[in-house]
Amino acid sequence: MLMPGPLELAIIGLILAVPLVVVVGVVVAVVASRSRGGGPAGNLIPCPDCGRMVSPHAVQCPQCGRPMQVSSPPPVGDSP
Ligand SMILES: [Zn+2]
Numbered sequence: 001m002l003m004p005g006p007l008e009l010a011i012i013g014l015i016l017a018v019p020l021v022v023v024v025g026v027v028v029a030v031v032a033s034r035s036r037g038g039g040p041a042g043n044l045i046p047c048p049d050c051g052r053m054v055s056p057h058a059v060q061c062p063q064c065g066r067p068m069q070v071s072s073p074p075p076v077g078d079s080p
Contacts, residue, residue, distance in 0.1 A: 045068075052064070
């Protein structure tokens, strides 16, 4: 009977662990890249008028000057 020694067990462990680490790394990288939005524009939003990608924090479009209004809820609860 041949009993595997600790060195052989370590080698077998490495052979089994290396592909597992690679697969997990690839899956994590794919999930991380998908969760970013999957676009080169990042967080930019297109201007409704000229289509230029504008930062959502911009007050107005730097190209055409259109005011970039963030969707604000209409005033409610002020009617008698
Ligand atoms: Zn614009």
